Amino acid sequence: MTSTQRSFLLSQTRDWTPLEVVEIATEVVPAAASSGRPIIEVEHLRKSFRQADQQVVALDDISFQVEPGEIFGVMGLSGAGKSTLIRCINLLERPDGGVIRVAGEEITRLRGPALMAARRRIGMIFQQFNLMASRTVAANVAFPLEIAGWPRSRIRQRVATLLELVGLSDRANAYPNQLSGGQKQRVGIARALAPEPVVLLSDEATSALDPETTLSVLGLLRRINREMGLTILMITHEMQVIREVCHRVGVIDHGRLVEVGPVSQVFSRPQSPMARRLLRAHLSNDVPADLLARPRSDGRQLVRLTFLGEVAEQPIVAQLVRELPVLVNVLYGRIDRLGGQPWGRLVVELSGPPAAVASACARLRREGVEVEELGVPEPATIQQAGANGLGKDRDEQDEANEQSQLAEPVPGVAARADVRGGAA
């Protein structure tokens, strides 16, 4: 399966299973969030690489903080610097400048044994799992404990507990090549958790998995976050992953952190051009082109309403119809959760006297609903959906993959799914 098909399927799966999947999205404000000091502090981080006789800036003055107990996501296009950023946190890449503190300890000052000790408190999982082929599942999970010098009996206990946690107790003696991708990542997670880290770094951990497996791995991460209060910093190019599990998100564009905020806020009201670009496919693909193109007679106005938070739970549209001489024809709708907040989007046609339509819009805005007047279809969204990446080499595929994030899933499918969501 190509990566484009994957990301398409992922969005499709999400649309077809709106409620049960969405429901588990955390409503919880991280338990330990109030305990004061951020667990990861990044200040003025800079990193550049030498590439073909010129310096390429990978990270340009990045500063942000991750609070204890939260899941913080970093999103951006391939090559934006996400991977470099997460690899700087445990010094797999040494930054050129800036300070990184993990649990109060200044990582960027450490070398040698002190650095090794610090790394044992930072778990990491990888896109390609990076398990040792010569070791069984149990021996892979035991590895970080062996190198930390744990006694054998304690290692055995800890490994058993972790395999139980990730649901692989019965595969303890299997080798990685006998496991599926999802199982491998579960072993990776168990291994990362073994030395009881204070944070978990996730480097595109679900990007090599199929949509269903992605959901189950994300479910595991969310459970670990909630039950153990473990802080997770994850990078991904998959918007669904951020939406599914993250509390807050940062957006990286050409090595700069251009936006940071709660997922609900960034996803519903992206401020930076890059965030808008990344999320366009994810959120604005809800108006079928034929709807926009249809000729509209006078006194009819097509608007897109976005509800976030409490507003989404009020009968605002019903009140509108009762109190003003306008008719509301719902053409299209979608209800979901973003970072644990209820979120809804309706495309409606308002009809009535122009003055009444205008005051209806004004009133909706006063209630806290985002109102966009639609008329002309947005260009260049449908055509891109044709780029399906089949038979292309890796680089092209990555590019197609990026594009597909900007493009709609096949319009017919999205429309059906969304109507369902709207009816719910």
Next chain:
Amino acid sequence: MGLGELIRSPYLWEQLRQASGETLAMTFISLALAEVIGIPIGVWLTLSRPGHLRAHPAVYQVLGTIVNVGRSLPFIILMVAIIPFTRWVVGTSIGTWAAIVPLTVAAIPFVARLVETSLNEVEWGVIEAAQAMGASLLQIVWRVLLREARPGLVAGATITAINLIGYSAMAGAIGGGGLGDLAIRYGYQRFQPAVMLVTLVVLVVVVQGIQFTGDVLVRRLDHRG
């Protein structure tokens, strides 16, 4: 002496038994010594390679050149050239032990290169994962690189062993004994093709046995792919 006569001759069987023992001794003692010395050199080559954990272009270049020079010397010449060294090590320049010295010296660069190739096949992501878990350099070499590369290392040792059997035949030239020596002295110099034939059969059986054992071991160790 015809083949039938030969098979009934206890003297030749005794000769054959002794020569086989010498060949196996020369092969496996020098293999063991060459691995013990060659593996660290192979590890050093790998680590000093550009982009690796202890990247050092100058060290890599110098070490690589020495290994290449060592591998390009014809064995028969190497054997004669290092006679003073051999004498210094084992106190004599004649006999099986005197053959083991040049065999070992010849196999070291060969082993080093094969080890380097095997270690380079270990996925970089796995090495990084170990780093991220706080492993020291020694732990990475011992518990990740050498362990993950075990199938390749065993396959390499199998090739080295078979090469050493070939080289050991030349050891006859300095009185090292062995199957090659027997074949040359009886089969060639005394015009006894039957001896030559029997010797060759034994050599083929030994080589097959080594290859088979190596393959079985590799298969048992290999959990990749």
